[in-house]
Amino acid sequence: MHSQNEIERAGWRSVVAVALTAVVITFNHVFTLGSGALVLGAALLAVPPALWIWFRRTGNRWALAAYGIINAWIVVGFGVIKGLWGITLPIFAGTFLSSVSTAYPKPVFGAFGFEISGVAMFLGSLFILYYGLQLVPDRGRRVALSGVAAIGVMAILIAFAALDRDVWRPPTQGVVKIGVIVPTTGPYAMLGNSFVKAVQMARDDLRDKKYRYELVIRDSGPDPEKARQVIRRVVDDDQVDAIVGGISLIGQETKPYATAARIPHLCVCTVSWIGDGAYNFTNIPSPEAEGELWAREAQRRGIKRVALLTQDYPSINNHVTALKVEVARLGLTVADEQRFDGSVRDFRSRITRAAASRPDVYYVEALEPGLDLLGQQLGDARIHNVSAVVAPSLSDKPALFEGAWYTDSNLKDIGFKRRFEEKYPDTRFATHMMPYAYDSVNMIVRAFETGQNPAVYLRNLRRYDGTAGLLTKAPTSGNFASRPAVWTIASGKPALLNQ
């Protein structure tokens, strides 16, 4: 039996442990609840000491019971469920298990402060549990409760190792549902619609498969906020088995939903962090690969001086950054660099300035309508030594860029483009994304046909020979890398050079 003094001492230590853990819980919940976490924190800081003081002054057993219940709530709810299961085990056990087997996903972490305060929340709950048990007067019961807690933690560890593993489950009734989430309206409509057609063509081309493959095609729209609702419905209501998506803006929204549902998401996106190598993978040439090929082709053509005329826009800036690195590496000179706003319509003074720098080639990149206006005004100035990364293939009037050369996605199987244009004569073939959309569907199909969990299959996949040529992926990476190709505009249409 404890003496009254011992209970008194343990009681106040318990109150201190609860208060310190309450501070950590509040900090942790600021990341999810915002200022609402302060209300939670205030309650956790005020109520337990009040109950303990009430008990010490009056000996009221209800006060002690309420104090015990709040302790149990903090230990189980915040310490074990959120702190241990949700944060500490993924950090330690999840990282370890994923390093020894690809059947386990690499854990994806949130903000640093959120994760570390989550671990601290679990550690704090251990102190609360320890001092809480000191309040149990009977030693035998105290030892028994400690044993139950230890066995509980061991059971949680074993359960985590079992449940964290991705296992193969045959598709329900032999039907594999593939969600197709891209914006088919708004500024991305051209890319999105041809993306959908490429995916449909991939499904139509399937022959003699073990399972039936259904596409669940949804327009995410261009607004990420609204896209979330569409993505949630595809994942939760349509219960898709995998997702193929495009456009980084939407891919970044799809990523957490795919992770939560533990289904693979193949995104034809250039933003590499979307591909975490756990459930999310990107499949498109990187800006670095485009820049490297562009600089090599420029060198091959004897180009020494480059003038850059580009719109200030994230993906274009990424191309320019990568290109400048490669241009410098090969000893070429950026003779003039001008970055303009998307609202610019008159480029004549900029063209004059660029011309004064006597470049061998004008590198241009912009979104519509600026792209075609720039092309028109370059033509008016009798400038035809024009080049780019991707841009001419996205132009509404590619004839304005007649003779221009540029890098874009490779098409190992050029017949793919021909078949696409025959099948969908009213849909423009957006070279930059289509072969990757087609290959992405086939990767998922191959995973199911070989009876493997599709996410694990993609984690293990190192090489894939598809319509876009050879795709490769480094171990643990979430980015399928591919080599772009050099294209030109001939007779008003994109054509692969050296084909």
Added chain:
Amino acid sequence: MTRNTFVWLVVIAALAVVLGGASLIVANNPARAGAGAPIGFIH
């Protein structure tokens, strides 16, 4: 050093190891939830 002090030192060291280890793992994870990603990219 009393037994009590020794126990507290062990406890503090264990806490430091756990929190320090977690910090290293989280900070070095390449798949962090994409903070700082640019908005408005096209593809």
